[in-house]
Amino acid sequence: MAIAGVGETTYYKRGQSPDPEFKLVLKAILAACEDAGISPREIDGFASFSNDRNDPSRLSAALGLAELRFSNMQWGGGGGGASAAIANAAAAVVSGLADCVVAYRGLAQGQFARFGQGARIPGVSGDAAYTLPYGVMSPAQMFAMRSTRLMHEHGIRQEALRAVSLAAYHHAQNNPNAVMQGRPLTPEKYDDSRWIVEPFHLYDCCLENDGAAAVIVVAAERARDLPNKPCYLLGAAIGSGYRDGASVHNQPDYATSTFKTVAPRLFEMAGVSPRDCDVVQSYENFTGAVVMSLIEHGFVSYEEANDAITFDNLIAPTGSLPLNTSGGNLAEFYMHGLGLNIEAIRQIRGTSCNQVPDVKVSFVNAGPMVTPVSNAIFGSEETL
């Protein structure tokens, strides 16, 4: 499987998109088609995630597809499904259900509800019924407790979280599509910023944007006929661990994420090890998630975390562990992780704003908080 093209809209601050969400999605898909050098009529499948509101049947009518042959949604809310959508698109092509599948996400939080806000509905059910009475209402509050536990159990310092944030803002300064370009972050500014929920300062939390992104998946042979340098999907994994379906606060090992179980499957399918990965995109709803993911994917050990997760190590092209090289969810834009996948693809193509030299293996993970989560590894021609 290979990536034929990627597309993105301009990203707007929440509420500032001049277009409705559906039109944003169409724009992103058309941009991906142009990037891929294919006609939109060649598309025959769609995959999205997290209860995307932009129905493939309406998309096909709007794009004038001859026939829609695959139309699938990764179950579960949150950003865990971004790489899963790409995996599902690839599974459709592998199994012959479709030939040219778009993984996409449209998210105009300004036009619908905000994810970062607590539940406001009068009838509360599910997990929320157990957490709301204790004042745990927003994603930041929920993930703060897990991150605190991680820091407590393994002596992870606030500086590791800060380094993730500083690296993202540093990378965003070179990225014209980044919402935070022109608004650099310093250690002092980070330290002085308000707490959202300890251990998360303002700059530890993802953005909230209006926009859309799209990734076109085709068979490897097809990709070789297209203008872009081929980017291959070496592997992808989706998953939840035991009891992840219960409340996230009711798990046997509270300081870990689901990647503990999903990571080994990814590396096995891709046939590479963490050491082979030249560049890493790791989903940041909050910076604590990145620290957790880097450890659970084997990029650093618990013991190494404080020394390895530093600004110098995380920046491209000079760092030893270049991370979130577009600015990521913190400083580029928040498209529920699909943007991180696109940046992982750009690094293979050699077209990132913060290009790591000679990338052969490019890693991305999506969402450690809401399960199922997912991750993917892309490779260059040399890795096949």
Added chain:
Amino acid sequence: MAIAGVGETTYYKRGQSPDPEFKLVLKAILAACEDAGISPREIDGFASFSNDRNDPSRLSAALGLAELRFSNMQWGGGGGGASAAIANAAAAVVSGLADCVVAYRGLAQGQFARFGQGARIPGVSGDAAYTLPYGVMSPAQMFAMRSTRLMHEHGIRQEALRAVSLAAYHHAQNNPNAVMQGRPLTPEKYDDSRWIVEPFHLYDCCLENDGAAAVIVVAAERARDLPNKPCYLLGAAIGSGYRDGASVHNQPDYATSTFKTVAPRLFEMAGVSPRDCDVVQSYENFTGAVVMSLIEHGFVSYEEANDAITFDNLIAPTGSLPLNTSGGNLAEFYMHGLGLNIEAIRQIRGTSCNQVPDVKVSFVNAGPMVTPVSNAIFGSEETL
């Protein structure tokens, strides 16, 4: 790909389930595991459709899965996704994302909203905004117009619709799991029944039930080690045609369904022709849909329809075109078409209540009204 096992709950009239919907789904999955001779802990993926409310993460926690590796939803409302869910489960196994995937559907219409009823929400959007002002509110009304057009353009008579209904009720009398067992239908009773919307009498319309059904998909090699006679998935197709995403009432060829475009792909993937199919399960939201599907899948031509779609031809085991041999959505129960898929599987195994002798190729289609639609062909060992 193969079917390891199938499971169903008792089916209740809408509103009469003693269990909540989620528990019904668990019961159906456990029944499928028992049928397959596997432990529920062997399941590592879930596929459903039509915005099923029973989240796989919660299912995995309740079933005690070691790890959830695939969790997918066929997009789009209605019954078009039943075979698609099986196709998606198979795609997950083919592509290595998971090994043992349950396609399922839980539907307690008594505990949530009824599908058969018109929109009652105060804010109406999408297609409904264009049809409600003209009094087109319920699925029966919407599909009545298409069926009428079919009958008008091709001279299809009411007797063809009646034959579909009579065959379903006839088959249900031998099926202890059928809601309508013990309530046989005669031509006179059909003719005397009230119109819901012309050309649909009461008995042309599907049931509304509480219940759940599950189908376990595994690799063919795995199925050969299990107790049941293996049933192979020879092919499955999913799709919408051009402009299906626009209002269903705004299509170039109003007297047809999406199967016009999806049917050829199914037969091509399965490597069989309509003539090879020994038994047919065809989704009946309303009987008009069956007539449309039988024609568009090539089982009968427009010209043959009145002569071929007769009670004598449609009943098992003696008819030349045995149809909906469990009673289907009209007389067995309405599980959004997953029950029809299960009956198609039973016919391969030789365990139907109305078994057609020596079935090698078993056909099913799901949903001609709401797109995407889907269909599947199952085969016995001899067909491989």
